[in-house]
Amino acid sequence: MSTPSLTTHARREQTGWLRSLARFTGLATLAAAIARGPLWRTRQNRATAAGVGLGAVAMVALVALLIPSARSPIASVLRAPGGIVQVLGGGSASDSTDKTFPRIYSVKLNIDLPIKSGSGLIHVPVEPIAFQYPNTAPVGTPGNTYLYAHDRPGMFLGLHKAAVGDVIVVETSPTQKLYYQVTEIHGNVPWNDLEWLRPSSDDRLTLQTCNFSGDYDPRFIVVLKQIPAAQGAPLAPTA
Numbered sequence: 001m002s003t004p005s006l007t008t009h010a011r012r013e014q015t016g017w018l019r020s021l022a023r024f025t026g027l028a029t030l031a032a033a034i035a036r037g038p039l040w041r042t043r044q045n046r047a048t049a050a051g052v053g054l055g056a057v058a059m060v061a062l063v064a065l066l067i068p069s070a071r072s073p074i075a076s077v078l079r080a081p082g083g084i085v086q087v088l089g090g091g092s093a094s095d096s097t098d099k100t101f102p103r104i105y106s107v108k109l110n111i112d113l114p115i116k117s118g119s120g121l122i123h124v125p126v127e128p129i130a131f132q133y134p135n136t137a138p139v140g141t142p143g144n145t146y147l148y149a150h151d152r153p154g155m156f157l158g159l160h161k162a163a164v165g166d167v168i169v170v171e172t173s174p175t176q177k178l179y180y181q182v183t184e185i186h187g188n189v190p191w192n193d194l195e196w197l198r199p200s201s202d203d204r205l206t207l208q209t210c211n212f213s214g215d216y217d218p219r220f221i222v223v224l225k226q227i228p229a230a231q232g233a234p235l236a237p238t239a
Contacts, residue, residue, distance in 0.1 A: 111154070114129055128154055130207075133146035139172065143203070162185060164183060167227070179232020179236060180225060180227070207222045
């Protein structure tokens, strides 16, 4: 993901702000003393001085974090909103307090997501949601319900550990559960293969997640078919 480069004015503003901060904290004086003094004369002492310098950089970053009015790009990144941090560090179902229905979950595969309408675009929001591809069958009705989510913990990462015969649960309400059993696993599906979106006469789920992070990398697809509750409930671990 690319970001716009800083303008000349912004670079000067950032440099000036950091210099002022260094003077304020005494770091500039300390750096100059280290460079002139005996600490720099041996390899061991140079390593010690480098450690001190890294500590000083950490102090600068901490101060940038604590100054709300700082306009420096460093301060802006350190105070990045949760959405950006989630993109960098991954997400999980615990990030969401939205316990709406329908939901799809599997204790074995660490999946627990609300099902919501998706756009079908290549760029998928990094959110703990199982997005439904437009114009595919509503969940719980005959046809092909196509759901997709990122390969993150709590999302669809667990699909990579799925095996034929595993059961995934869809809760359509607090009192109603539907059970779907894995019948097919396809780990290398071209990104533009539309076969998996086709309607079907049975009641099935087609679940898609990523193999890699590229927009045009192959997809990982798991197909499941609905089975009776009496058969599915014993096969769906609850803990």
